[in-house]
Amino acid sequence: MDEVVLDLDRIRAVRVLGRGALGTVFLVTVTPGPLLSSPLPPLFALKVFDKRSAAKPQALRRARWELSLLSRLCTCRYRFGDSHHRHHPFLPSLLGSVETADLLAWALPFCSGGDLHALRCSLCPDDEAFSPAAIRFYLSEIVAALSHLHSLRIAYRDLKPENVLLQSSGHITLADFDLSRHLPSQSSNLPSPPRPPLPPIPSDRNRRHRRNLARVFSFGTAEEGFKQKSKSARVSPVSRRRASSSSTLHSGSHGDGERSFSFVGTEEYVAPEVVRGDGHGFAVDWWALGILAYEMAYGRTPFRGRDRKETFRNVLTRPPEFPGRRRTDLTDLIERLLVKDPERRLGFGGGAEEVKAHPFFKGVRWELLPEVSRPPFLVPVVDEEEEVTRASGEGSNVGFDVRDYLKGLHQRQEVSSESLAEF
Numbered sequence: 001m002d003e004v005v006l007d008l009d010r011i012r013a014v015r016v017l018g019r020g021a022l023g024t025v026f027l028v029t030v031t032p033g034p035l036l037s038s039p040l041p042p043l044f045a046l047k048v049f050d051k052r053s054a055a056k057p058q059a060l061r062r063a064r065w066e067l068s069l070l071s072r073l074c075t076c077r078y079r080f081g082d083s084h085h086r087h088h089p090f091l092p093s094l095l096g097s098v099e100t101a102d103l104l105a106w107a108l109p110f111c112s113g114g115d116l117h118a119l120r121c122s123l124c125p126d127d128e129a130f131s132p133a134a135i136r137f138y139l140s141e142i143v144a145a146l147s148h149l150h151s152l153r154i155a156y157r158d159l160k161p162e163n164v165l166l167q168s169s170g171h172i173t174l175a176d177f178d179l180s181r182h183l184p185s186q187s188s189n190l191p192s193p194p195r196p197p198l199p200p201i202p203s204d205r206n207r208r209h210r211r212n213l214a215r216v217f218s219f220g221t222a223e224e225g226f227k228q229k230s231k232s233a234r235v236s237p238v239s240r241r242r243a244s245s246s247s248t249l250h251s252g253s254h255g256d257g258e259r260s261f262s263f264v265g266t267e268e269y270v271a272p273e274v275v276r277g278d279g280h281g282f283a284v285d286w287w288a289l290g291i292l293a294y295e296m297a298y299g300r301t302p303f304r305g306r307d308r309k310e311t312f313r314n315v316l317t318r319p320p321e322f323p324g325r326r327r328t329d330l331t332d333l334i335e336r337l338l339v340k341d342p343e344r345r346l347g348f349g350g351g352a353e354e355v356k357a358h359p360f361f362k363g364v365r366w367e368l369l370p371e372v373s374r375p376p377f378l379v380p381v382v383d384e385e386e387e388v389t390r391a392s393g394e395g396s397n398v399g400f401d402v403r404d405y406l407k408g409l410h411q412r413q414e415v416s417s418e419s420l421a422e423f
């Protein structure tokens with residue numbers, strides 16, 4: 001499908017779906033008018049990166065990278081069993097994009113079910129957990145999505161429940177690719193001949209890593225902002241969404257063959273090799289899968305300490321503890337994913353196939369995953385027609401222009417930074 005060039009004059013926002021470090025995501029509709037070059041659904045998500053409020057030039061680079069990756073995902077055909085899909089069923093399909101002097105925006109299908117973190121909080125107010133069957137369902141779909149990304153030599157690097165969105169069908173979509181990275185050469189994801197030892201980290205990398213860690217350890221907290229996401233600083237599972245975008249763990253990065261030496265990810269999901277600055281590959285995604293599985297099972301992440309320093313110490317030194325000490329296929333899977341040495345971690349040598357072969361996934365019909373018609377949780381139906389009418393109907397005062405919204409936001413931010421400067 002040819003990518004649609006979006007016409008911002010005809011796009012009306014219904015509401016803000018979320019704000020992250022990189023952009024604001026709106027639920028939008030297109031007002032009636034001359035046909036666009038390709039049809040868009042009545043409601044879709046529009047992720048908008050405001051170039052004016054980009055704190056750092058690398059933010060714009062990351063936004064462009066995310067858009068280019070989404071565009072690339074759209075060109076891949078995908079086969080599940082006998083059925084061919086235009087898009088991977090668990091990865092977002094790019095519907096269109098537009099760039100102006102102030103904004104870079106792209107359209108994605110609307111995931112009306114929210115995300116796994118919100119689902120867990122709504123279902124399990126007392127930090128009770130998902131059932132093993134529900135965990136198996138979500139992990140299987142995530143593994144299938146990671147498998148596809150890794151086959152394209154993309155390390156996702158930001159797996160966490162907030163980035164696992166739920167489509168209206170109840171199936172997942174992985175979101176948020178700005179931290180992902182292309183790892184160009186030989187992969188640690190595929191069965192491969194014995195690898196030469198990992199190269200030592202040159203001293204400038206050590207210095208850079210120390211600088212990154214210093215930055216990480218000296219974060220301040222929170223700027224407010226509704227539904228603003230954080231990549232770190234997760235004080236408690238419920239409050240972590242509202243923490244500051246300034247507390248992201250990603251900083252300058254540079255690739256080196258199949259490994260990347262940047263410091264990225266969400267504090268409680270960061271793999272030991274990232275904390276150590278050893279350079280990392282696809283195995284960081286398998287580590288994060290282990291943390292996510294643990295969080296789904298026990299309602300909390302395994303290595304959270306009183307502060308960031310303690311969390312990282314735990315990540316580096318402590319084995320995961322399993323309440324109740326009962327051993328199951330799930331605890332075995334988690335233990336194998338949370339092996340500190342990436343080369344001994346499940347998935348390092350044999351990639352996604354090795355993870356799929358673990359006994360926890362016994363009986364999963366991988367090729368039929370997208371056909372599962374009864375996912376563990378049903379997503380409430382959104383009355384699309386009503387949302388569209390409310391946003392675009394005559395005399396409607398509900399819908400708004402995303403450009404006006406962001407301009408207002410930008411002006412408010414300017415005023416507050418001016419007053420801070422005066423102060």
Ligand SMILES: Nc1ncnc2c1ncn2[C@@H]1O[C@H](COP(=O)(O)OP(=O)(O)OP(=O)(O)O)[C@@H](O)[C@H]1O
Binds near residue numbers: 175177229
């Ligand atoms: N397709 C979608 N459908 C529904 N909601 C969405 C969609 N895409 C994003 N959102 C919402 O917007 C929030 C922010 O989106 P996203 O993670 O892509 O932004 P970001 O700026 O890259 O965040 P981060 O700070 O993690 O980099 C998500 O957590 C989710 O709540």
